[in-house]
Amino acid sequence: MTETFAVCGGLAVLFAAAALFQKTLYGAAMCLLGVLLETAVLFILLGSPLLGFLQVLVYAGAVMVLVVIAILASPPKLSGRWAELNVPRPVAWLAPLAAFAGLMAAGQSLGGVHALPQAGPALERAMARLLFGPWALATEAVGVLVLIASLSVLKEDA
């Protein structure tokens, strides 16, 4: 199971790296789709198929459609507005490298488990009880947040 996770995780990282070096945003979005689908597989491998299916529905489905529509509707000149934020490339590369090194160091300090842990259906049932029991207010708050976000797409005069 750990080997399968390593292969799927490697594919996700490969898609992400490919997205970073794509010249067009559309190509980057297609690579992002690969990352999102691989992440869904990783969730399933971790024993949580519910999160995996939701990942496919929400991210690989709805969010990707929005991203592609935004790319197709955005004029190329929009990118020029943020040119002043650009830092020298060698310096900019330090940020992702530092993030990678820091996270790896944090992971090494936690100790290791050899077998990939599995969430399982019992844990998912407990999660559902939590979401609709003690955490119901947080669940409702996130639902309202999504509703308000969807209303932000509407024009003021619509």
Place this chain on the structure above:
Amino acid sequence: MNAECVVWTTASALFAVGAGFIVLRRQLVAMIIGVELMVNAANILIVFTAARRGDPAGLAVALLTLAAAAAEVVVGLSLIMSMRRGEDEVPETQTLRGMAG
């Protein structure tokens, strides 16, 4: 093969690539893509930790994070579309430069 090492390496690499998107690409949509990669990396670690400890709260947090991140994408992309329409023109009096006189 150590499972924890594999998961941390995957999540760290995804997070680093997401950070690279933000600092290396100039387009707004690319920055949103980078944020999505970083949220996904965090979610992988949250689910892994929840599965390892047998804690349903971790899975619940991952689910709520997924929904909140989707809402964030919708707002971000609608802002970009708003810029596309030219509706985001802020009057000079409402900007910091305008307040400074």
